[in-house]
Amino acid sequence: MVYYDLPPDSKVFSRTVVTIGNFDGVHLGHRSILSRVCQRAKELQAQTVAVTFDPHPIKVLRPEVELPLLTTQEQKIQLLTQAGLEVVVVLPFTPEFAALSARNFVRRYFIERLQVREVVVGHDYCFGRGREGNIDLLKEMGRVHGFTVQVVWAVEVNGAVVSSSLIRAMLRLGKVEEAAQLLGRPYGVAGRVVPGKGRGGAVLGIPTANLNSDNDLLPATGIYTVWVQHQGQIYPGVANIGTCPTFNNNDLSLEVHLLDFHGNLVGEQLTVQFVQRLREERRFPSVDALAAQIHADIAKARQSLLDSTPPEHFRHSPSP
Numbered sequence: 001m002v003y004y005d006l007p008p009d010s011k012v013f014s015r016t017v018v019t020i021g022n023f024d025g026v027h028l029g030h031r032s033i034l035s036r037v038c039q040r041a042k043e044l045q046a047q048t049v050a051v052t053f054d055p056h057p058i059k060v061l062r063p064e065v066e067l068p069l070l071t072t073q074e075q076k077i078q079l080l081t082q083a084g085l086e087v088v089v090v091l092p093f094t095p096e097f098a099a100l101s102a103r104n105f106v107r108r109y110f111i112e113r114l115q116v117r118e119v120v121v122g123h124d125y126c127f128g129r130g131r132e133g134n135i136d137l138l139k140e141m142g143r144v145h146g147f148t149v150q151v152v153w154a155v156e157v158n159g160a161v162v163s164s165s166l167i168r169a170m171l172r173l174g175k176v177e178e179a180a181q182l183l184g185r186p187y188g189v190a191g192r193v194v195p196g197k198g199r200g201g202a203v204l205g206i207p208t209a210n211l212n213s214d215n216d217l218l219p220a221t222g223i224y225t226v227w228v229q230h231q232g233q234i235y236p237g238v239a240n241i242g243t244c245p246t247f248n249n250n251d252l253s254l255e256v257h258l259l260d261f262h263g264n265l266v267g268e269q270l271t272v273q274f275v276q277r278l279r280e281e282r283r284f285p286s287v288d289a290l291a292a293q294i295h296a297d298i299a300k301a302r303q304s305l306l307d308s309t310p311p312e313h314f315r316h317s318p319s320p
Contacts, residue, residue: 022164038085210253240253
């Protein structure tokens with residue numbers, strides 16, 4: 001169940017294990033926390049709850065900072081649910097909410113509305129006005145109000161602490177395989193197919209779907225092997241992120257070619273997961289040279305993807 005805000009008279013919870021955070025990307029570090037929530041809720045016979053915010057606090061507190069999020073709100077809720085959470089509470093983050101003291105936040109939300117029995121947080125979690133609340137304050141209030149606090153330490157992959165900022169850095173470099181190791185799944189974006197320039201099928205003989213992405217962040221420009229979900233079906237494919245310099249374009253676009261798919265996708269919703277970067281985008285001396293390279297990219301993608309299976313998360317995720 002998803003609750004957008006919890007008014008003061010909320011009486012829907014009686015015994016919960018709660019975690020709280022932005023959970024952007026729902027990466028391996030987040031999933032370690034979520035796993036502990038599920039484990040402790042089972043032991044305490046309690047309901048699992050994740051509390052998150054909309055919009056991201058930085059977008060309210062520091063609007064001058066351009067922070068591209070790894071997941072849309074819908075994707076984040078879906079990933080939290082897939083991690084085993086029974087309830088997701090999305091609190092509207094406003095300047096008034098940001099001014100709430102840490103102690104008042106705990107009283108109003110954890111104690112009065114969520115009836116919390118245990119709070120599970122990351123080792124460096126801070127909250128409340130000016131980030132004044134910390135784990136010591138949570139433990140102090142827990143002793144008074146009858147809840148316990150579990151602290152989950154950072155997760156490392158190849159010697160690096162998993163974080164949303166590190167994943168963003170990997171994606172900006174086109175390192176989608178490294179980003180997938182930190183996320184625990186390939187990075188994915190969703191969006192609706194819009195009319196493109198019409199060159200893919202008519203000029204190159206390779207039809208593509210021009211995706212208007214809902215996500216803030218696309219990987220670096222280049223050619224990628226991808227898995228594409230459309231109406232519950234999953235297709236291997238090749239994606240191009242770039243400006244199509246051979247045609248002297250200036251606008252950045254995401255175009256996807258689905259292997260062995262026939263049909264018109266304009267207006268349809270797609271989800272694209274990036275598996276491997278095949279090469280950088282570059283200008284070709286002719287349309288024929290570009291077409292030949294795209295066919296070579298498709299052959300390489302077909303070989304690598306058809307010998308594998310879509311990731312577990314993607315195979316079990318609902319159609320957009």
